[in-house]
Amino acid sequence: DGLTLNRTQMHNAGFGPLTDLVFAFANQLLPLEMDDAETGLLSAICLLCGDRQDLEQAEKVDVLQEPLLEALKIYVRRRRPHK
Known part of the structure; x- marks a missing residue:
């Protein structure tokens, strides 16, 4: 809530x-029609974005983002196998 x-x-x-x-x-x-898990993962991916202006260690942020991207891909494939 x-x-x-x-x-x-x-x-x-x-x-x-x-x-x-x-x-x-x-x-x-x-x-x-995203569920809470998809919304949460997408939000986290957006927050952990390495291409922000003046970011000093963008590559470290990208490394943090990678498992979230993979998790979202896997989750979406399982939730929507026919799309």
């Missing part, structure tokens, strides 16, 4: 123009 904000609340919380981008991204994810 996480905190849920609507578009107006996000805008008022200081997200400004980022609000529309977040909602557009979320709308693109809806058709994927």
Whole structure:
């Protein structure tokens, strides 16, 4: 049970123009019908992204991300074997 904000609340919380981008991204994810495990893995993969600006040890971040990518691939193949 996480905190849920609507578009107006996000805008008022200081997200400004980022609000529309977040909602557009979320709308693109809806058709994927991801479960909590897929959502959690994808979130972790996004957070552990080695191509962030000014990151000093990007290769270490990429190494941390690799098992998460593999876990997501395996999980999706098992959950959706016919896709």
